[in-house]
Amino acid sequence: MNMQYLSKILIPVVGLLLMASCSGDDYKGQLLGVQSRPSWRSEIPYGMVNVPTGTLHVGNSDQDVPHALTARAKQVSILGFYMDATEITNNEYRQFEVWVKDSIAHTILQHFEEVNSDQLDGGSPNIKWDMEIDWENSEVQNQLSQMYLPKDQWVNGLKEMEFGKLVYRYDYIEWKKAAFSKHNANRDRRQYVKTLEVDIYPDTLCWIRDFTYSYNEPMVRQYYTHPAFDDYPVVGVRWDQATAFCYWRTHIWNEYKHKQGELINDNIRLPIEHEWEYAARGGKKLAPYPWGGPYTRNSKGCLLANFKPGRGNYPEDGGFYTVRSDAYWPNDYGLFNMAGNVSEWTSSAFYEGSYAFLHDLNPDLKYDANKLEPETMKRKVIRGGSWKDIAYYIQNSSRHWEYQDSCKSYIGFRCVTSVLGKAVD
Helix, strand or coil: CCHHHHHHHHHHHHHHHHHHHCCCCCCCCCCCCCCCCCCCCCCCCCCEEEECCEEEEECCCCCCCCCCCCCCCEEEEECCEEEECCCCEHHHHHHHHHHHHHHHHHHHCCCECCCCHHHHCCCCCCECCCCCCCCCCHHHHHHCHHHECCHHHCECCECCECHHHCEEEEEEECHHHHHCCCCHHHCCHHHCEEEEEEECCCCCCHHHHCCCCCCCHHHHHHCCCCHHHCCCECCCCCHHHHHHHHHHHHHHHHHHHHHCCCCCCCCEECCCHHHHHHHHHCCCCCCCECCECCCCECCCCCECCECCCCCCCHHHHCCCCCCCCCCCCCCCCCCCCCCECCEEEEEEECCCCHHHCCCCECCCCCCCCCCCCCHHHHEEEEECCCCCCCHHHHCCCCCEEEECCCCCCCEECCCEEECCCCCCC
């Protein structure tokens, strides 16, 4: 290639770069786009894996055992996302609990950043997180006494925190309500911004409440708190608590990115029902289980998930109740325990015939019932089956539900976040 030809290419390119570097509106009459835009690179949050964009054939992979007809055949397309490789563990959820506990204590102790009154503008001051809380100091304990149970409720003289007071408060926007408002022209944003307060401590008593004539008291006392279970999936968490965890996780992630001067990712959230099924299949079309199938054992006769084998031989698969969140082999996307261990909350509302009318583009049925609405409006889709379920319920296509205000010893969750600017892998 001769120099004269190179100059014909390079001179216009250099000219464009010079124009792009100009400040203000001096674009020399060319359409160059705004040149001050920040650079962007997609970053996978720690502990998540990439689930690429693709299509999914939903519907029963095997016989519809209960003849429920709740999972009819349909092809849908799913945009790529990042998903937690494992279910959220006790220790990961405990980070949320400790953050809420410390934020309440800092607020009581007035550990705030120094700001001018005009900077607050009606908002709340920022907590000064680097200030230490001396939990053993008697004076500090007196100030924080409202966080603890009254003395007449102590057991064997042990002072304990009143976990019901661990409440997380967050704001969110009702996007669908805003989109379908008849008053878009004169829209007041305040009517779509909602504030929720959620008590976040897991209900450990679910281990007793879920089973009649069954001794599970050790799990009540130890499962969430003992280090032996740190890497086991958190249970006893309601749907609204799992949702609050996602908002908190988004908050701390975005706050860190903001301090680093970096752009934020999209919100961390619960998966939509069909995102969950698409991820569980691991790229294997029409496979009944995350590993393929059609059997729950490998060629050596070893069980491939934590569920209820046979007629109730619970320990045969290696677990009696739950097992570690990274137990067994992952599927082809690198996701562990998408079948068995614990069922998992999704963001989707449960309706028996929803497959008949859902869109085939990122299908989603969202309805967040309030406390006063009928129980049937509070059903949320759970997926994956659990340690107490037979093999049918751990199939990729099996749908089940639970009330959003209930908590169970066999339901946990994992998080996802949408991939930005990358539709095809």
